Amino acid sequence: MLTPRLALQSLRNRLLATTLTVLSIAFSVALLVGIENIRNGLRESFTGTISGVDLIVGPRSSSVQLLLYSVFGMGSPTGNISWETYTHFRDHPAVAWTIPYSLGDNHRGFRVIGTTDAFYEHFRYREGRSIAFREGGPASTDHDVVVGSEVADRLEYALGDEIVVTHGMGAAGIMDHDDAPFRITGVLERTGTPVDRALYVTLGGIEAMHAGWEGGVPPMPSFAPPPEDENEAGEADDGAAAPGTRANEPPPASVEPAQITSFFVGTPTRFEMLGLQREVNDFQQEPLTALLPGIALAEMWRTVGYAEDGLRIVSFFVVIVGLLGMLVSLYTALDARRREMSIFRAIGAGPGRIVSLLVVESGFLAAAGALLGVLLVYGGILLSQGAVEERFGLLIPLRPLGTLELGYLAAVVVAGFIIGLVPAIKAYRTTLTDGLSPRS
Amino acid sequence: MSLEASAQHPAVRIENLVFSYRKREPVLDIEVLEVPAGERVFLHGASGSGKTTLLGLLTGVLSAEQGVVRVLGTDLTSLSGSRRDAFRGERLGYIFQMFNLIPYLTALDNIILPCQVSSSRRARVRGPLEDEARRIAARLEITSLLDSRPGELSVGQQQRVAAARALIGRPQLVVADEPTSALDSDRRDLFLDLLFDSCREAGATLLFVSHDRSLEDRFDRSLSLSDVNRALVKAT
Numbered sequence: 093m094l095t096p097r098l099a100l101q102s103l104r105n106r107l108l109a110t111t112l113t114v115l116s117i118a119f120s121v122a123l124l125v126g127i128e129n130i131r132n133g134l135r136e137s138f139t140g141t142i143s144g145v146d147l148i149v150g151p152r153s154s155s156v157q158l159l160l161y162s163v164f165g166m167g168s169p170t171g172n173i174s175w176e177t178y179t180h181f182r183d184h185p186a187v188a189w190t191i192p193y194s195l196g197d198n199h200r201g202f203r204v205i206g207t208t209d210a211f212y213e214h215f216r217y218r219e220g221r222s223i224a225f226r227e228g229g230p231a232s233t234d235h236d237v238v239v240g241s242e243v244a245d246r247l248e249y250a251l252g253d254e255i256v257v258t259h260g261m262g263a264a265g266i267m268d269h270d271d272a273p274f275r276i277t278g279v280l281e282r283t284g285t286p287v288d289r290a291l292y293v294t295l296g297g298i299e300a301m302h303a304g305w306e307g308g309v310p311p312m313p314s315f316a317p318p319p320e321d322e323n324e325a326g327e328a329d330d331g332a333a334a335p336g337t338r339a340n341e342p343p344p345a346s347v348e349p350a351q352i353t354s355f356f357v358g359t360p361t362r363f364e365m366l367g368l369q370r371e372v373n374d375f376q377q378e379p380l381t382a383l384l385p386g387i388a389l390a391e392m393w394r395t396v397g398y399a400e401d402g403l404r405i406v407s408f409f410v411v412i413v414g415l416l417g418m419l420v421s422l423y424t425a426l427d428a429r430r431r432e433m434s435i436f437r438a439i440g441a442g443p444g445r446i447v448s449l450l451v452v453e454s455g456f457l458a459a460a461g462a463l464l465g466v467l468l469v470y471g472g473i474l475l476s477q478g479a480v481e482e483r484f485g486l487l488i489p490l491r492p493l494g495t496l497e498l499g500y501l502a503a504v505v506v507a508g509f510i511i512g513l514v515p516a517i518k519a520y521r522t523t524l525t526d527g528l529s530p531r532s
Numbered sequence: 533m534s535l536e537a538s539a540q541h542p543a544v545r546i547e548n549l550v551f552s553y554r555k556r557e558p559v560l561d562i563e564v565l566e567v568p569a570g571e572r573v574f575l576h577g578a579s580g581s582g583k584t585t586l587l588g589l590l591t592g593v594l595s596a597e598q599g600v601v602r603v604l605g606t607d608l609t610s611l612s613g614s615r616r617d618a619f620r621g622e623r624l625g626y627i628f629q630m631f632n633l634i635p636y637l638t639a640l641d642n643i644i645l646p647c648q649v650s651s652s653r654r655a656r657v658r659g660p661l662e663d664e665a666r667r668i669a670a671r672l673e674i675t676s677l678l679d680s681r682p683g684e685l686s687v688g689q690q691q692r693v694a695a696a697r698a699l700i701g702r703p704q705l706v707v708a709d710e711p712t713s714a715l716d717s718d719r720r721d722l723f724l725d726l727l728f729d730s731c732r733e734a735g736a737t738l739l740f741v742s743h744d745r746s747l748e749d750r751f752d753r754s755l756s757l758s759d760v761n762r763a764l765v766k767a768t
Contacts, residue, residue: 094648105636431631437593438628439646439697440621440653442614 095445099452102432106425110457113421117461120414121504122468124407125497129469131400133488137218138396139389141285142356144216145191146365148388149173149181149372150354152379159388162193162354165203165286169195172351177378181357186364186371189214191356194298194349197257202243204257204291206298206352214358217285218487227251228278234296237274242288244279251276257291257301284486295349357382411504414461419511422454426515433519443520450516451509458508462501466493541605543569543705543737544590549599550763551585559585561763562599565755569704572728572738574748577757581764583741586757587709590739591624592616604704621650625698625706625736630714632694633682639693640665640678643700653701661700668696671733672726688719692726699730706736713744724750 103110142148142163150158151171160166182190191214194206212223212230228251231238237257239249249255254273274293282288359365365384372382433446473488481487493501544567551560560582567573577583588594589601592608595616601608604623608616620626625646633642643665647654657664669675672692682690691711698706708727712720724747731738740751748754758764 101636431628432634434628435632435634436649437617438591438620438626440617440619440650442617444614445649 095448095452096456099449099456102449103453103456109421109425113418113457114461114464116417117414117458117504117508118464118468120407120410121462121465121501122472123410124500125466125469125493126472127403127407128494128497128500129473129488129491130486131403132491132494133486134400135393135397136489137284137486138393139386140218141389142215142217142385144214144220144358145356145385146359146362147357147369147372147382148354148385149357149380149382152381155381155383155388156392158354158381158383159385159392161195162356163286163385163389165290169353172353173355173380174351174378175349177375177380178352178355180377181355181372184368186359186368187357188360189358191215192295192352193354193356194295194351195353197259197298197301199243199255199257199291200247202240202289202291204237204293204298206293206295206349208295211292215287215356217283217287221283223283223287224281226279226281228276231277231292231294231297234294234300235274236277236293237297238278238280238292239276240280240288240290240292241282243291244276249276249279251279255291257293259301282482284481284484295352299349411500415458415504415507415511418454418457418461418508419514422450422457422512422515423518426450426519430519430522433522447513447516447520450519451512454512454515455505455509458505458511461508462504466501541569541602543567543571543604544739545600545602546589547600547602549589549596549601551589551594551596551598553585558763560589560596560761562586562760563762565760567705567737567739567755568753569737570735571752572731572740572750574751574754575739575741575757576743576745576748576754577741577761578743581757582761583709583757587707587741590707591626592620618650618652621646622652622656622701623703623705625700625703627691627694627698627706627708627711629710630687630690632697633685633690635682637681638678639674639680639682639685640669642682642693643669643678643696646697647701650701653703656701665696665700668699668730669693671730672696687714688723691715691723695723695727695730699734699736702734703736706731706734706738708738708740710742710744711740712742712747720747 148158148162150162150169151173153170157167157170161169178190178192181187182192189210191210192207195203197204209230215223225238226241226244228238230236237255239247243249253276255276256273274297280287280292357368359368369382369384372380436446436449437443470490473490477488477490544565546562546565549560549562549565550558552558575583575586585594589596589608590603592603592611593616595613596609599609603619606619608619611619633639634645637645640662644661647657647661654661666675666678669678672695674689674692674696677685677689677693682693685693691714694711695708698708711727712723715723727738728750740747
């Protein structure tokens with residue numbers, strides 16, 4: 093084929109302009125495809141915050157609120173669920189397992205969650221990954237705490253460190269549970285989810301902290317602790333040498349908690365899920381809300397995900413600018429190439445051939461740009477995948493091009509051909525009027 | 533065979549030609565203009581006498597609305613645009629004043645280009661195309677330049693490559709539009725010698741257009757466009 097060969101040789105002759113044009117198209121395509129990939133990664137990471145959990149149950153509230161405080165660690169619980177209600181559903185025949193959550197305390201701004209071993213066993217995120225330990229193991233006694241990876245990294249905690257938990261959900265707690273410190277027995281692997289920013293204790297640990305508290309207020313002695321008191325307590329601890337054998341230790345063995353904040357439910361089959369949700373929502377003894385996390389997350393993504401449309405529009409315009417850049421470069425080169433067109437005319441090339449030469453050139457530029465752009469994205473993902481997951485907890489999966497991206501790419505190549513028509517038609521007209529001698 | 537048939541015709545015969553660009557005043561109005569086959573004809577005319585337009589009509593790039601433009605026995609006015617393009621590609625050779633070559637092709641690729649654009653011109657070459665190109669190049673003394681790109685060649689060398697390109701595939705009519713205007717007199721004479729020899733060997737009629745009448749004596753025949761173009765008389 094003569095025309096493609098000539099087009100290639102002509103492009104190679106103008107290597108710098110060709111390279112720049114291909115690069116500008118490649119970058120705009122890379123932006124488009126890259127944004128699509130990041131968008132996907134974001135959505136998967138968001139909707140993958142929790143998985144394998146069939147129902148989330150909490151006191152009657154909006155499902156968004158329940159989702160926010162139980163899964164994302166944002167906002168405050170609206171109330172509590174009595175232990176009786178929890179055990180009722182825990183022992184329900186349609187329930188395979190439950191993960192109870194007891195919220196309400198924090199450690200230097202990070203949430204402290206009281207839960208059971210079921211959390212380590214059943215909690216899943218991002219397509220069924222389970223909780224893993226970087227060091228140590230689950231909290232086994234009521235004085236053990238497991239910290240999320242971000243907590244450990246930011247506060248530079250190691251196994252065996254003792255920490256004090258503050259009452260309330262805010263960072264600046266006014267009431268420290270310094271009468272009941274915890275010892276770190278485990279550090280979790282990074283998950284890229286809110287799990288990284290939480291600390292996990294036993295339900296008994298939560299109860300122990302609040303032992304003697306009435307109506308959210310600690311018992312009088314520690315209510316307004318003067319420095320002397322604190323020292324005394326410290327001395328007492330020092331005397332006891334090892335944590336866990338403190339003098340003022342509350343009764344060991346798990347204290348049966350009176351209430352929890354919410355719980356996650358796994359059902360044996362999906363079929364039971366909907367029935368159970370209805371049963372929870374209609375529960376007479378206590379007003380409850382049960383939500384299906386998959387659906388609730390998807391709904392929530394739709395409301396927060398509108399920003400992605402903005403990104404998409406921006407990248408769409410970037411592609412248009414890239415194509416316009418190609419038009420400009422082809423068009424400006426055209427004037428210099430009028431003599432070339434005359435030569436082709438003189439040796440018998442019809443206007444159609446000249447048009448096709450220019451159109452093939454621009455189509456080739458667009459196709460090369462699109463291909464390079466895709467390679468840039470995949471290369472970029474391959475190279476930065478690890479670092480991005482490490483830094484931002486965002487896994488951008490290497491996935492085949494979706495139909496949307498393929499559509500974009502096809503549109504870019506087609507637009508390349510069409511844009512080639514603009515200078516080609518001008519060339520066609522000038523070759524007709526120029527005759528064989530371009531008027532310069 | 534069209535070769536023998538056309539030998540009986542004049543290479544060019546124009547009758548009652550009137551041409552104007554887009555319904556404006558005619559720029560060409562020629563009663564009769566004839567270029568006999570096999571001759572070297574010098575066509576001169578001052579700038580503005582319609583040379584460029586006449587060449588456009590003779591090569592079929594432009595089409596006249598009135599009259600007959602018969603080239604190598606074929607009336608171009610009766611052909612469609614694409615047929616005229618095909619005719620030009622197959623049977624004519626054309627040399628520009630300058631900038632004759634595609635800058636991104638080697639001299640050799642430039643020479644064989646007409647035979648790649650027109651398959652019927654390729655069919656007029658017996659044997660490998662490159663051998664034919666080298667044979668013509670040897671005649672024009674540019675064999676050592678065949679792998680060079682136009683940018684590496686002097687203007688005189690470029691014009692010889694252009695002549696080789698015009699001559700490949702045995703065209704019966706070679707039209708040269710002031711091909712020597714950028715050459716000094718020594719190179720001009722050398723170029724004309726080589727061009728004449730090559731045309732004679734190829735059996736091609738040469739229509740050489742120039743405003744430089746000092747070259748006139750070297751041709752078999754001289755025509756003045758200023759004399760035959762009645763549009764000029766009317767305009768002035």
